[in-house]
Amino acid sequence: MQIEKLQMFPVKMSVPLEKASAVSVQPTEQAKTFGEFLAESIDKTNQLQKNAENMNIALAAGKVNDISQVVVATAKAQLALELTMSIRNKAVDAYQEIMRMQV
Numbered sequence: 001m002q003i004e005k006l007q008m009f010p011v012k013m014s015v016p017l018e019k020a021s022a023v024s025v026q027p028t029e030q031a032k033t034f035g036e037f038l039a040e041s042i043d044k045t046n047q048l049q050k051n052a053e054n055m056n057i058a059l060a061a062g063k064v065n066d067i068s069q070v071v072v073a074t075a076k077a078q079l080a081l082e083l084t085m086s087i088r089n090k091a092v093d094a095y096q097e098i099m100r101m102q103v
Contacts, residue, residue: 045080052077 032040055073058064 042084045077045084048073048077048080 052070052073055064055070059067059070064070
């Protein structure tokens with residue numbers, strides 16, 4: 001028995017014709033793949049981390065008058081990192097579960 005590799009294709013959503021008129025979907029728009037969504041979210045998380053670090057440096061240098069801006073930036077970065085790590089852990093768990101399946 002030969003096992004073939006998984007083919008990863010973007011998920012396409014179809015809308016019934018009666019509902020298609022209510023939904024404004026442009027036909028020229030490309031569907032993003034899961035990898036593109038993942039890369040984009042990791043970039044945003046990294047950007048939030050850098051912003052929080054810059055705000056902390058500015059606070060230490062005395063350039064920030066309102067400390068709440070620093071607290072909010074740090075909380076956003078921490079929450080984004082926790083969410084990213086949670087998604088990573090779920091993906092690893094799913095992979096391990098698939099690897100445990102008997103063929």
